[in-house]
Amino acid sequence: MPVSRDPPDRDPLAAALRPPIDETEEEKASRIAEEEAARRVSHAIDEAIRQEKQQRKKQKLVRLLLLGQSESGKSTTLRQFQRLYTPNAFREERVLWRAVIQLNIVRSINSILDALTDIRRRDVYPSTPYTSDPDSDSESENHIALPPHLEELRRRLYPLRHVESLLIAKLVPPNETEATTLGYGGSNSVNGNVPVRWGVHQPPSHPFQNKEVFVRPGAQWKLRSSGRPQSAGTTGQETVDESQAVLHHCRADIVALWNDAIVRQILRRRKIRLEETPGFYLNDLDRVTSLQYYPSDDDVLRARLKTVGVSEYSFHMEAGDERGTEWRIIDVGGSRSQRPTWVPFFDDVTAIIFLAPISAFDQVLAEDRSVNRLEDSVLLWKEVCSNKMLAKVDLVLFLNKCDILDSKLKSGVRLAKYVRSFGERPNDPEVAQKYFRSKFSAIHREHSPIPRKFYGFCTSVTDTTTTGGIIAAVKDMVLREHLRASKLL
Numbered sequence: 001m002p003v004s005r006d007p008p009d010r011d012p013l014a015a016a017l018r019p020p021i022d023e024t025e026e027e028k029a030s031r032i033a034e035e036e037a038a039r040r041v042s043h044a045i046d047e048a049i050r051q052e053k054q055q056r057k058k059q060k061l062v063r064l065l066l067l068g069q070s071e072s073g074k075s076t077t078l079r080q081f082q083r084l085y086t087p088n089a090f091r092e093e094r095v096l097w098r099a100v101i102q103l104n105i106v107r108s109i110n111s112i113l114d115a116l117t118d119i120r121r122r123d124v125y126p127s128t129p130y131t132s133d134p135d136s137d138s139e140s141e142n143h144i145a146l147p148p149h150l151e152e153l154r155r156r157l158y159p160l161r162h163v164e165s166l167l168i169a170k171l172v173p174p175n176e177t178e179a180t181t182l183g184y185g186g187s188n189s190v191n192g193n194v195p196v197r198w199g200v201h202q203p204p205s206h207p208f209q210n211k212e213v214f215v216r217p218g219a220q221w222k223l224r225s226s227g228r229p230q231s232a233g234t235t236g237q238e239t240v241d242e243s244q245a246v247l248h249h250c251r252a253d254i255v256a257l258w259n260d261a262i263v264r265q266i267l268r269r270r271k272i273r274l275e276e277t278p279g280f281y282l283n284d285l286d287r288v289t290s291l292q293y294y295p296s297d298d299d300v301l302r303a304r305l306k307t308v309g310v311s312e313y314s315f316h317m318e319a320g321d322e323r324g325t326e327w328r329i330i331d332v333g334g335s336r337s338q339r340p341t342w343v344p345f346f347d348d349v350t351a352i353i354f355l356a357p358i359s360a361f362d363q364v365l366a367e368d369r370s371v372n373r374l375e376d377s378v379l380l381w382k383e384v385c386s387n388k389m390l391a392k393v394d395l396v397l398f399l400n401k402c403d404i405l406d407s408k409l410k411s412g413v414r415l416a417k418y419v420r421s422f423g424e425r426p427n428d429p430e431v432a433q434k435y436f437r438s439k440f441s442a443i444h445r446e447h448s449p450i451p452r453k454f455y456g457f458c459t460s461v462t463d464t465t466t467t468g469g470i471i472a473a474v475k476d477m478v479l480r481e482h483l484r485a486s487k488l489l
């Protein structure tokens, strides 16, 4: 059949659809009515398809946002989700955390060495020897002379400064400029002698503040930490990296330093409670300084690496009714400079897990040392509860770091001294948890723009045994509410 190369001089479709020339008024009215009905049907079909698509999309995608101040445990909660729902990937990545753990260890040691250096600096002139009674806290630091064995340890552990620089260079890109200061140990601890009422107070300044290392989200730092010279393979046993070799070499001295009675006394006087600081591994020195050291699940959960920016982790449910549902978990940085990055995620979030570290009642924010950390958490929770954009979002509260709260109260730190409204209640961890729960629940009730259920858990998200059950319960609840809401659409 011949094909015409020239375009027709009139639109054949328009011609075919044009009403007949001899159409009567009656026929015209009937034709218009038919066309209108057809248009309505077509529009209804389009709308149904659109709604179905929207519903399908909503049913299949759950967006969970993790909020809370810095060091509240958001990234640790994310790692718990990864451990539970993508265990193979989590296991494979454990070796990449070794550099972070090494850095955490080295920084703990260096913070002790800094404390010794500080005492030494202030004590150049005649001094009395250190008290023979290591439990005596009465002596002023200004009269302390470092005994020779500590001077010797200080000298021998000097290579750890170099290891710290090496590890930072490995983990943090060279062009990274933002620096946040966060000391170890006492840097964000409140001077125990200053009472506060949900409290503002002046914290002591510690001379050995370290810069906290952070990474931006994405695989970059993992690639860097897996690269040479730390090519440890996936078992962690093939080759030994330089930092691990130095740690291993210094093992005896590190153990001696950490177990030294005088060192403990100095730390105690300075209110430096290293055991309660993030990234604390000094009670596992034999294991973590061995040449074959390979991080366990627990080690990865205890590692401290500050988040700057936003990281998103997604996984698909592989079994049961939830099969095919995609979960996206969004982890944000919690320090004050990071909080403006939260808002864009409020738009289409399904649920929020808000973490409030209730053990921080005697600490101050690293970024603003005039603000008590518990007070900051309370204000932040109030803001989240009252936010109109989040009015229909399920809020799940994790009153976190209950393990630290427990040990703090049991060691004699009095909660009522910092939280006056705690009053005469017994200084007991369970009473304290209950008290905090009721306070946070009241804020939720009073500040939610429309009434909603309160989901509150007392957690220690580094603990794999208890957290697994809580996360499973939260997941079920979020999904149930999500399905219910999408059915109401």
Ligand SMILES: Nc1nc2c(ncn2[C@@H]2O[C@H](COP(=O)(O)OP(=O)(O)OP(=O)(O)O)[C@@H](O)[C@H]2O)c(=O)[nH]1
Pocket: 068, 069, 070, 071, 072, 073, 074, 075, 076, 077, 277, 278, 279, 301, 302, 303, 304, 305, 306, 307, 308, 332, 333, 334, 335, 400, 401, 402, 403, 404, 459, 460, 461, 462, 463
């Ligand atoms: N003992 C104890 N440590 C915890 C708990 N939760 C978190 N941590 C530790 O606290 C440190 C800080 O936790 P992260 O999860 O990094 O805190 P984050 O909220 O992500 O902090 P940013 O990234 O700065 O916003 C890590 O070393 C964790 O291992 C807990 O319940 N108990």
Ligand SMILES: [Mg+2]
Pocket: 074, 075, 076, 305, 306, 307, 331, 332, 333, 334
């Ligand atoms: Mg984080």
